[in-house]
Amino acid sequence: MVRIRKFAAYQRIERPYTRISKYKKKSFVKVRPHLTIVRFEHGDQNGTFDLTLHLVSNQDVQVRHNALESARQTSNRVLEKLGKNAYYFRIRKYPFHILRENPLASGAGADRMSTGMSASFGKPISAAAQVFKGDTVIEVKVAKKDAAAAKLALLRANRKLPCACRIVEVKTPVSAATVSAARPKK
Numbered sequence: 762m763v764r765i766r767k768f769a770a771y772q773r774i775e776r777p778y779t780r781i782s783k784y785k786k787k788s789f790v791k792v793r794p795h796l797t798i799v800r801f802e803h804g805d806q807n808g809t810f811d812l813t814l815h816l817v818s819n820q821d822v823q824v825r826h827n828a829l830e831s832a833r834q835t836s837n838r839v840l841e842k843l844g845k846n847a848y849y850f851r852i853r854k855y856p857f858h859i860l861r862e863n864p865l866a867s868g869a870g871a872d873r874m875s876t877g878m879s880a881s882f883g884k885p886i887s888a889a890a891q892v893f894k895g896d897t898v899i900e901v902k903v904a905k906k907d908a909a910a911a912k913l914a915l916l917r918a919n920r921k922l923p924c925a926c927r928i929v930e931v932k933t934p935v936s937a938a939t940v941s942a943a944r945p946k947k
Contacts, residue, residue: 765827766862766886768825768828768923771823771825771860771887771889772822772823772923773823774821774822774823774891774893775823790859790861790885792885793885793888794885794887794888796856796888797826797827797830798826798829798830799830799833800833801851801852801855802849802850802851803833803837803840803848803849804840804845804849804850804902805845805846805848805849808846808849808902810848810902810903811903811905812902812903812904812905812907812908812911813900813901813902813930813931813932814901814903814912814915814928814929814931815897815899815900815901815928815929815931816897816898816899816900816918816919816926816927816928817895817896817897817898817926817928817929818892818893818894818895818898818926819924819926819927820894820924820925821892821894822924823858823860823889823890823892824854824856824889824890824892824898824924825856825887825888825889825923826890827887828921828923829852829854829856829898829922831921832852832899832917832918832919832921832922833852833899833918835914835918836850836901836914836915837850837914839910839913839914839917840901840910840911840914842910843903843907843910847903847904847907848901848902848907848911849900849901850899850901850902851899851901852899853896853898853899853900854890854896854898855890856888856889856890857888857890858888858889858890858891859885859887859888859889860885860887860889861882861883861884861886862883862886863882863883863884864884892924897929898918898926899918901914901915915928916928
């Protein structure tokens with residue numbers, strides 16, 4: 762298996778060359794790499810929850826799909842202990858940006874293998890999500906009693922991401938049906 766290149770080479774946000782077209786001449790990127798993210802949503806999608814927590818980025822950065830998958834696995838492992846229908850977990854960023862590499866060979870016989878910087882657009886090697894300051898990366902909805910477990914899950918997910926993030930508690934909007942049911946009848 763090929764070793765993954767250090768992420769420092771791709772951490773800075775750049776102009777995305779992601780155009781994939783059915784017309785070959787208009788398609789900049791010829792191949793889309795396979796994503797390792799298995800699922801973007803977990804838990805009870807239709808449940809009603811008291812508390813919504815967001816993992817919000819503090820800086821502009823590109824997050825590779827392997828980092829998102831790793832964050833998903835570690836946080837979902839904590840949330841599964843609450844029960845299957847006791848939470849809702851969602852990754853809010855999708856890795857659209859395709860990372861490319863122009864491999865340069867070195868050593869004996871490198872002159873026959875490498876083309877140097879001619880046609881240096883690069884081959885697709887991975888995909889990344891472009892996350893800007895203030896963007897929500899992961900969202901978790903739980904009951905108030907499970908707030909500690911949800912915060913722990915987001916804290917563990919934060920350790921897997923290449924950026925500093927903060928956990929923000931978002932007020933869950935109350936539906937109109939709930940408000941009308943709570944009003945006294947005249």
